[in-house]
Amino acid sequence: MADFLFDEIIKVLKIDSQVVYDKVSRINAESEDGDSILELDVHTELYPMLPGEKYRMVISRTLNVDGSAVAGYFPEGKQKSLADKFEYVMHGLLYKMSEVKEKDGWRR
DSSP, rough: OOOOEEEEEEEEEEEEOSSTTTTOOOEEETTTTSOOOEEEEOOOOSOOOOOTOEEEEEEEEEEEETTTTOOOHHHSSOOOOGGOOOOOOOSSOOOOOEEEEEEEEEEE
């Protein structure tokens, strides 16, 4: 099984639909334990999200169930994938990640 870099329940705090792309909204969310604050662009026409609602968010290095690197293109339904376990999947690069150290520990 693939190891997740991030696997948390997040609560959407705010949604801003005035971003650069049509049909995309920027959400601000926080993990249940309060250790992580997120800003994420979501195609909300495909996957509507609401302030106050909770969602599971996972970040993984690969979509392969066994944790191996993706070696090529596999048509939908031809190979098992981590994407099969979720309703909405984004695949690509993280553009910006930051860690801020506070007095009582790390805040991401």
